[in-house]
Amino acid sequence: MIKNCIIYKFSDESKDARNVDKSRFSESNLEACFQEASGFARKRIEAFMTLVQNEKISLEEETQTQYVATFSCEFRAPKLIAAGNPPPFVPVSFRVWLRKGNPFVISFDAGRKSSGASMALLSYATTGDPSLIEHIKLTKEGFLKLKDWALANSRPIPGGIRGITMHDIEEGTIKFKQIVLNSPQLEDSPLFNRLLDSASAIANLSFITPPLNSTNRPLSCRINYWGGITIYTPNLLDSEIGELIGIFEKILLG
Numbered sequence: 043m044i045k046n047c048i049i050y051k052f053s054d055e056s057k058d059a060r061n062v063d064k065s066r067f068s069e070s071n072l073e074a075c076f077q078e079a080s081g082f083a084r085k086r087i088e089a090f091m092t093l094v095q096n097e098k099i100s101l102e103e104e105t106q107t108q109y110v111a112t113f114s115c116e117f118r119a120p121k122l123i124a125a126g127n128p129p130p131f132v133p134v135s136f137r138v139w140l141r142k143g144n145p146f147v148i149s150f151d152a153g154r155k156s157s158g159a160s161m162a163l164l165s166y167a168t169t170g171d172p173s174l175i176e177h178i179k180l181t182k183e184g185f186l187k188l189k190d191w192a193l194a195n196s197r198p199i200p201g202g203i204r205g206i207t208m209h210d211i212e213e214g215t216i217k218f219k220q221i222v223l224n225s226p227q228l229e230d231s232p233l234f235n236r237l238l239d240s241a242s243a244i245a246n247l248s249f250i251t252p253p254l255n256s257t258n259r260p261l262s263c264r265i266n267y268w269g270g271i272t273i274y275t276p277n278l279l280d281s282e283i284g285e286l287i288g289i290f291e292k293i294l295l296g
Contacts, residue, residue, distance in 0.1 A: 045150065045278050048157050049178050049269035049290060052145040056165075056174035062109055062140065063167075064101045070163040072097055075172035083162075083173035090159040093118045095131055099138070099163040107284060109140040113149075113160035138164060139287075146291050147175055154270075178269040178294060185244040187293045188265070193229055197252040201260060203228040205248035208241035224248070243267070251289075256281040265290070 052060060072094060076087045097115035104110070116131035136152040138160055147164065149157040166172040192201035205224040210217065213236075221237055228234045238244075248264040261282060262274040273286070 043276060043278075045273040045283070046152075047271040047273070047283070047287070048149045048152065048154065049271065049287070049294075050147045050149070050161055050175050051178050051294075052147070052165075052169075053174045053176055054145075056169050056171070057145070059169040059171070059174070061168060062101070067099050067101045067111065067167045070099055070167040072159065072162065075162045075166045078166060078170070079162075079172050086158070087162055087172060090155070090162065093155055094159045097159060097163065099160060099167060106142075107288075108142055111138040111140060111164065112136070113138055113152075113156075113163065115156065115159065117153075117156050136160070140164065140168070141287075141291070144291055144295065146178075146287075146294070148287060180244075180265065180267045180269065180294070182241065182244050184293055185247050185267075186238075187296065188247060188290075189229075189249070191289065191293070192249045192251060194252070199253055199260075201250045201252045202226070203234070203247070203249050204262075205246075205264070206234070206238070207245040208237060208243070209245060210242035211237050211240045213237065213240065220245075251286065254282055254285050256285045261286060 072087055072091050076084060076091065079087050094115045094117055099111055099113045102110050102112050112135060114133070114135040117134040119129040119132050121129045134156050137150045139148045141147065147161065149160055152160065161175040162172040165175040189203060192203065194200060204226065205228065207220065207222045209220050211221050223234055223237070225231065244267065246264060246266045251261045251263065253260050257279060263286070264272045
């Protein structure tokens with residue numbers, strides 16, 4: 043089964059305000075977030091309120107590396123036709139990891155809008171402000187660090203690059219707005235390396251990890267610049283997800 047994750051981070055200004063208190067989770071909902079928010083954050087939460095109802099976030103578990111929360115709600119289904127009655131609300135529930143020792147938060151198997159609503163509730167529950175958890179933005183430098191980690195010769199079995207989407211690439215006298223490359227062992231292609239050097243930005247990268255320490259097997263993954271991760275390897279263990287997330291965190295903090 044494909045696993046989808048989204049990485050977020052607490053803003054720098056939230057560092058001294060964060061407090062994980064189970065009782066505060068039960069008090070967090072979009073109405074409370076709306077009353078506390080201002081400016082763009084208030085408009086964003088107001089938009090969530092048209093899509094989400096009966097929302098709640100609960101603290102379920104504490105492990106050595108993270109707090110585990112569950113967000114549940116009724117989410118308005120996408121509208122498939124232009125006319126007719128409004129689409130129904132459907133039950134939604136997913137896990138959220140609040141990592142220890144760093145500012146990162148990860149949602150699992152959630153759409154971007156429902157995930158965004160969960161971050162507002164989590165931010166309010168832990169800081170009193172619903173706007174202090176934000177999307178990460180992976181820069182070209184971050185993607186290059188990830189590529190170098192996957193291909194490191196120091197590992198007995200290195201990983202590989204399977205696909206990439208690049209923006210604003212100069213090739214000779216022509217400037218391309220976007221170029222997409224997909225191929226096994228893309229890292230061996232001179233074209234890939236030449237275009238990568240020229241690209242101003244990277245939108246996503248598909249790759250195979252080296253065998254992980256936790257299970258000694260590689261994972262097939264794709265990561266987007268806004269923190270969305272898809273893991274295609276079946277029967278994932280939490281230990282594998284945690285190790286992979288830890289690698290991304292080191293790259294983002296580096």
